[in-house]
Amino acid sequence: MYDKITPPTTGAKITFKNGEPIVPDNPIIPFIQGDGTGIDIWPATVKVLDAAVETAYKGKRKISWFKIYAGDEACDLYGTYQYLPQDTQTAIKEYGVAIKGPLTTPVGGGIRSLNVALRQIFDLYACVRPCRYYAGTPSPHKNPEKLDVIVYRENTEDIYLGIEWRQGNEIGDRLISILNNELIPATPEHGNKRIPLDSGIGIKPISKKGSQRLVRRAIKHALQLPKNKQMVTLVHKGNIMKYTEGAFRDWGYELATTEFRHETITERESWILSNKEKNANISLEENARMIDPGFNALTTDKQAQIVKEVETVLNSIWETHGNGKWKDKIMVNDRIADSIFQQIQTRPDEYSILATMNLNGDYLSDAAAAIVGGLGMGPGANIGDECAIFEATHGTAPKHAGLDKINPGSVILSGVMMLEYLGWQEAADLIKKGLGDAIANSQVTYDLARLLEPPVEPLKCSEFAEAIIKHFS
Ligand SMILES: NC(=O)C1=CN([C@@H]2O[C@H](COP(=O)(O)OP(=O)(O)OC[C@H]3O[C@@H](n4cnc5c(N)ncnc54)[C@H](OP(=O)(O)O)[C@@H]3O)[C@@H](O)[C@H]2O)C=CC1
Numbered sequence: 118m119y120d121k122i123t124p125p126t127t128g129a130k131i132t133f134k135n136g137e138p139i140v141p142d143n144p145i146i147p148f149i150q151g152d153g154t155g156i157d158i159w160p161a162t163v164k165v166l167d168a169a170v171e172t173a174y175k176g177k178r179k180i181s182w183f184k185i186y187a188g189d190e191a192c193d194l195y196g197t198y199q200y201l202p203q204d205t206q207t208a209i210k211e212y213g214v215a216i217k218g219p220l221t222t223p224v225g226g227g228i229r230s231l232n233v234a235l236r237q238i239f240d241l242y243a244c245v246r247p248c249r250y251y252a253g254t255p256s257p258h259k260n261p262e263k264l265d266v267i268v269y270r271e272n273t274e275d276i277y278l279g280i281e282w283r284q285g286n287e288i289g290d291r292l293i294s295i296l297n298n299e300l301i302p303a304t305p306e307h308g309n310k311r312i313p314l315d316s317g318i319g320i321k322p323i324s325k326k327g328s329q330r331l332v333r334r335a336i337k338h339a340l341q342l343p344k345n346k347q348m349v350t351l352v353h354k355g356n357i358m359k360y361t362e363g364a365f366r367d368w369g370y371e372l373a374t375t376e377f378r379h380e381t382i383t384e385r386e387s388w389i390l391s392n393k394e395k396n397a398n399i400s401l402e403e404n405a406r407m408i409d410p411g412f413n414a415l416t417t418d419k420q421a422q423i424v425k426e427v428e429t430v431l432n433s434i435w436e437t438h439g440n441g442k443w444k445d446k447i448m449v450n451d452r453i454a455d456s457i458f459q460q461i462q463t464r465p466d467e468y469s470i471l472a473t474m475n476l477n478g479d480y481l482s483d484a485a486a487a488i489v490g491g492l493g494m495g496p497g498a499n500i501g502d503e504c505a506i507f508e509a510t511h512g513t514a515p516k517h518a519g520l521d522k523i524n525p526g527s528v529i530l531s532g533v534m535m536l537e538y539l540g541w542q543e544a545a546d547l548i549k550k551g552l553g554d555a556i557a558n559s560q561v562t563y564d565l566a567r568l569l570e571p572p573v574e575p576l577k578c579s580e581f582a583e584a585i586i587k588h589f590s
């Protein structure tokens with residue numbers, strides 16, 4: 118079955134039922150070390166994960182690690198250009214849950230991203246990146262502890278399905294010509310727009326199914342959070358790209374108010390209901406005026422549409438959500454992408470789950486990680502219905518590779534997410550405690566050490582792992 122790798126002789130497979138993993142006490146879990154700093158981070162991570170499992174379960178549970186190959190290491194073993202061997206794909210499919218270090222993607226030309234390939238091959242449609250603060254972590258912000266968000270990033274389409282043609286490419290030029298001469302003129306709303314002939318050109322598809330399955334998972338996650346964190350914010354640039362980014366928002370609301378009607382309230386609905394709660398006799402038009410500050414400037418048709426919206430909301434959910442009942446529901450709102458970047462800095466505690474399309478979530482997850490301590494503290498998971506691959510938000514950080522210097526926190530915390538996904542909460546909690554206590558005692562790697570006031574002597578990557586383990590108890 119495998120060409121150059123052999124699964125461990127002990128251990129059993131994780132299986133899936135209705136999208137949930139069924140986990141034996143000794144699961145076989147494939148891992149990819151990763152390029153660049155993977156050589157430093159992975160050994161530190163596996164040490165911490167094994168120690169936590171052993172401390173928590175005293176030998177009753179144990180992970181059987183299965184080394185698989187991707188990136189530079191794969192080419193060394195399998196030959197030139199064998200960046201993602203069939204063995205690796207077979208192992209992930211067979212064992213269902215894997216963890217990986219970062220993999221290099223060249224800019225401009227060269228191979229396409231292996232990270233993206235893995236997410237697409239296994240349909241890992243939700244990229245889940247929690248950003249929470251550990252006390253004592255230096256941050257450029259005054260109150261980083263107020264940020265506690267989870268970026269739920271669509272992981273298979275948008276720019277990940279981006280189809281591009283280089284400037285001057287014959288097919289790209291044909292596409293530009295068809296657009297300029299046939300398709301754009303046939304769409305009156307595009308007016309006199311024309312694509313400059315010397316353009317590279319790309320297409321970013323956003324599908325209804327892809328958007329809604331991501332939002333569905335985000336809402337299900339919100340249902341498991343404490344009441345005060347039960348919020349899902351749809352992030353988009355729908356004011357500019359109405360039929361891709363705007364559609365993501367609309368499909369998100371549609372899903373929330375149909376599949377999860379009993380559990381959710383949209384922000385706009387909450388305004389309508391609370392206007393009526395404050396004034397039982399409020400007219401539909403007065404209510405409409407209050408939810409739309411620009412009401413007076415709108416056309417009569419548009420005004421009638423908003424009045425109708427108010428009427429529909431009151432008729433359909435006043436009974437179930439009115440008289441304050443909506444306050445116990447999951448709040449679903451939306452924010453334009455540029456605005457959310459300032460909102461997570463100026464009003465961090467007003468947000469919880471940020472559901473995004475692919476590119477917006479890529480930017481947002483790095484930015485949110487920066488607030489709580491930087492990329493060394495940014496874990497993540499790529500989750501599908503029958504497979505999950507855990508990995509940090511950051512990349513290979515090549516200039517730090519092999520120096521035993523980089524912060525392994527983000528991959529260790531990705532391991533924590535994996536343990537939680539397996540249902541091994543006790544081991545996950547030990548690591549969170551150990552990491553929190555190490556940081557609180559200023560036992561940190563260079564990235565955090567240089568920001569502390571006064572600066573402290575940094576620990577090596579491997580020493581940080583040892584410090585975490587010492588702080589288990
Ligand atoms: N999932 C994946 O495998 C990903 C892969 N990549 C790939 O990684 C390669 C390098 O990308 P690049 O843009 O340099 O981004 P990186 O995320 O690799 O690194 C950028 C900078 O972030 C800081 N940083 C990153 N990781 C850590 C860490 N663990 N601890 C502390 N600081 C950290 C370092 O800053 P400083 O030097 O200031 O300390 C580093 O120089 C590219 O090929 C890219 O495509 C990128 C993202 C994700």
Ligand SMILES: O=C(O)CCC(=O)C(=O)O
Binds near residue numbers: 230
């Ligand atoms: O695949 C890559 O090289 C980059 C991926 C990335 O930036 C991310 O997943 O956040």
Ligand SMILES: [Mg+2]
Binds near residue numbers: 479480483510
């Ligand atoms: Mg990224």
